[in-house]
Amino acid sequence: GSDQHRGWFNSSLSTAVAMGKTAPYRQVLTHGFVLDVDGRKLSKSSEYKTPTDMMSFVNKYGADIVRLWVASQNYSDDVPFSEEIFSRISDSYRALRNMLRMLLANLNGFTEKDLVPPEELGEMDRYMYIQLKRLSEECVRAYEDYRFSHVYHLLNNFCSVNLSAFYIDCIKDTMYCDAETDPGRRSAQTVLFHALNVLCRILAPIIPYTAEEAWQSMSPSGVFFSRESLHMQRFPSLKDVPWSPEMDGRWKKLLALRDEVNVQLEKKRQTGEIGKSLEAQASIASGYFKPEDEALLARIFMVSKVTVTPGEEAVGISKADGKKCPRCWKHSQDTAGELCPRCSKVLAAK
Numbered sequence: 001g002s003d004q005h006r007g008w009f010n011s012s013l014s015t016a017v018a019m020g021k022t023a024p025y026r027q028v029l030t031h032g033f034v035l036d037v038d039g040r041k042l043s044k045s046s047e048y049k050t051p052t053d054m055m056s057f058v059n060k061y062g063a064d065i066v067r068l069w070v071a072s073q074n075y076s077d078d079v080p081f082s083e084e085i086f087s088r089i090s091d092s093y094r095a096l097r098n099m100l101r102m103l104l105a106n107l108n109g110f111t112e113k114d115l116v117p118p119e120e121l122g123e124m125d126r127y128m129y130i131q132l133k134r135l136s137e138e139c140v141r142a143y144e145d146y147r148f149s150h151v152y153h154l155l156n157n158f159c160s161v162n163l164s165a166f167y168i169d170c171i172k173d174t175m176y177c178d179a180e181t182d183p184g185r186r187s188a189q190t191v192l193f194h195a196l197n198v199l200c201r202i203l204a205p206i207i208p209y210t211a212e213e214a215w216q217s218m219s220p221s222g223v224f225f226s227r228e229s230l231h232m233q234r235f236p237s238l239k240d241v242p243w244s245p246e247m248d249g250r251w252k253k254l255l256a257l258r259d260e261v262n263v264q265l266e267k268k269r270q271t272g273e274i275g276k277s278l279e280a281q282a283s284i285a286s287g288y289f290k291p292e293d294e295a296l297l298a299r300i301f302m303v304s305k306v307t308v309t310p311g312e313e314a315v316g317i318s319k320a321d322g323k324k325c326p327r328c329w330k331h332s333q334d335t336a337g338e339l340c341p342r343c344s345k346v347l348a349a350k
Contacts, residue, residue: 029146031075061086064207065093071148071206092156093210096203099159100214102168103196106175107189107218116183116190118241123296125187126241127251128167131158132191132198133238139202140235148206155202163195166255170299177328179346198236253288254300257315261301264317274319277302278329281320285311304331 016024033041057066069089073079118129135158142150171188178185196218203211208231215230261282268274280303289297289308297306304320320331325340327347332340339347 029075031079034079034081057086061090064210065090068093068152068207072152074149092152093207096155096159096199096207097210099163100196100199100210103192103199104214104217106168106192107196109180110186110189110193112193114181114186114189115193116187118239120187121190121241122184122187124167124170124299125191126243127247128162128191129194129238129241130243131162132195133241135162136198136202136236136238143205143235151202152206155199159199167191170302173299173302173328173330177343177346179349194238198238200230201233201236204230204233254297257284257286257289257297258300260315261303261317264315265301265303268317274317276329278304279320279324279331280317281305281307281331283307283309283316283318285309285314285316287311287313 016022065086069086072089072092116125118126121129135154139151139154142148142154174182174185174188196214200211200215212230264282265274265277265280268280274280282297282301282303282305284297284306286308287310291308294306294308297308298304303317304322322331322333323335324331325335325338325343327339327343330340334341337344
């Protein structure tokens with residue numbers, strides 16, 4: 001910090017040791033200088049002409065984005081500062097905010113009485129619950145060690161990769177096409193419920209206004225954790241759920257197979273054979289996966305059908321057989337009339 005701060009630090013240390021024979025603090029954090037794009041120190045005594053008062057950036061970008069910028073930096077080294085960095089942080093902030101909005105939208109009408117016990121979650125939902133629990137625990141440890149930038153990167157990666165690019169994509173069919181109270185839909189919503197709970201609490205020290213707004217928005221949506229302010233809550237602590245190293249290995253194989261299927265789907269798109277992934281079906285030769293995995297694989301690959309046969313590892317993609325259901329867009333040979341059997345049953349029950 002500045003010479004003035006170092007002088008205060010040294011004098012307070014000397015006085016406390018002389019009078020009480022102990023330091024006037026339990027822990028000390030040190031940080032580097034804030035530097036401009038040319039590597040020059042920004043301070044009141046520098047020749048930097050652009051306004052360095054943080055309120056000018058609060059007024060322009062908002063307090064939460066300024067706080068997010070601070071949290072994103074490794075303060076143990078010199079901290080780079082520029083308008084371009086703020087622009088990138090603004091993109092990260094919008095991604096986090098939009099994820100909170102998406103979770104709230106998919107939890108409309110869902111309440112705590114609809115929660116599925118963790119041990120009864122579907123396999124994909126249980127996998128995501130485990131990832132969420134691990135995220136929560138790692139973020140709390142990072143906060144305890146004052147590694148705020150690690151929290152920032154963990155949250156960004158989890159929201160963009162685990163939630164947005166994988167889980168929320170895979171449960172769209174369940175969320176939009178299954179019956180409102182279908183057990184599979186309630187299982188997915190339970191994970192979204194816990195995700196919202198964890199994200200709000202972990203984000204609270206970094207973007208307090210946005211996190212509090214999302215927390216308060218839970219009540220009109222039906223979701224409810226506590227009537228008190230978010231900032232009166234503790235960090236999240238999710239219950240344990242049965243899981244094993246073997247399950248981690250299974251999901252590593254599942255996600256690797258998904259990547260390979262996506263490569264093959266993209267090739268079919270480029271040739272014009274298919275458009276949306278639901279226009280395709282996959283045939284999987286495998287010594288690991290079994291026919292009983294077909295429904296799970298179809299969800300993960302987001303295709304209309306998966307067939308698993310024993311054999312050396314191979315992936316085949318072809319145009320889906322059957323007729324397209326206008327409600328869920330899946331292709332099925334069992335379509336009776338316009339709708340597939342699943343959609344016909346859902347609508348008949350309304």
